[in-house]
Amino acid sequence: MPRDLSAQQDYPSRPVRWVLGYTAGGTTDVISRLVTQPLSERLGQPFVIESRPGAGTNLATEYVVRSAPDGYTLLFVGAPNTINTALYSKLNFDFVRDIAPVGAIASVPMVLIVHLSIPATTLPEFIAYIRANPKKVNMASSGVGATPHLAGELFKMMADVDFQHVPYRGAAPALTDLLAGQVQFYFSTTPSCIEHVRAGRVRGLAVTTASRLDALPDLPTIGEFVKGYEATAWYGLGAPRQTPKPIVDQLNREINAVLAEPRMKARFDDLGCVLIAGSSDEFGKLIAEETEKWGKVVKFSGARAD
Template structure:
């Protein structure tokens, strides 16, 4: 990781498909000639599993071979990632993982694989802006005001996160590092509990996916300070980017 830029690291955190690195000189041939396994790092029934199955049907219809979905949840995606790394590098075992999986696999110690070198990305599937939101009690209306408030009141802020190594967690850690401020990050058991904790005032700020943040913002339950992507969101055109205040900042879900 030391030789990778911050931006290249965060380019990994969108939901995407990967495959084992293919040895150089591998012979090109028609593809696929047999069924393809798509291993998913999520349990059945969730939104990412549903997306995998819809995508599998779409690929099957267009490429003429079944794309078989296999769910391998657990260990923050490391189980499914190692299974794909150990598979023959022939393109017939693919990996679908999300932000937390990619971050954990890139940063955890004592793994039996190297996430950045043992698998290769094929395509990003989804990428969503995060919104830096604060509880209305926080007297900041801009990123710069938030930074100033945090420096003047070092114990006033707690950040809600949707879980260890999630996109909001990573975005918050990057924000702390690049802004020079510090605050505790409270790990909730998921997006719903984290949002509830923030709206209830148990936490004061959060990087929340836009799709989940938009209604609380419109209802006045949260205040949007900035979006995490390099450009503004059409859904919140009046909200600036974090990079307007902190050059080079960029993150997504």
């Protein structure tokens, strides 16, 4: 039996690295830990989360692209990977070409939250407030090109409003300054802000999804007032391009099995997230669609990161 085929049949025979392009403690860390623990139990080897933040996830992506395509170094993939295709003019890799889609995990809605000092209590009132104060209202984001930033740029384009963008080095400091009133609003992922919204520490005005969320049923969608608006963060798993298909298929099956567990759905529901699952080909289609969509938003915004 050829050595490489034997290795595939024995997979995994040692720990697997789950590489994150984000700092620890945020939404990506929470989702990764929820998925890697049952994966480790099912496959009998630890899936070790390795955080490699920097350059808008590009450092982690390049690290995985240059790793051996043997299934032992995987990339936690998200919308920023597709955004970066247009945001950066010089990358040492082509994300769509060099990372093989393994499987989608979850769609993570965002909530447009505002500081309590803002007089607007509805989205139409907030749009009117921004228009009455052009370039005087500050929007926080977790970084240039991050999904919350582009969700804001899409809102600016479709709602015909103008405001100042204040990028931070991650979601935690952005939310901290919003709570302190240093910035006025933020498109926050639900796991990061849902408890603050429920406790009344910030005011949630609307969600970014096409339909309302069960976790925050009282909040309308932005699309109810800005026709056609929709923006969500999403996450999945990728591998170096030449990773053998049997390994990719095995990982896809195992991830889907984990996501099908009732306790997993309940946990993600509580976070306001929506499980996606599906085949690796379906995940590849999502990546292609998102690359095209966010490329248009980046072009409109004029944002560059290099």
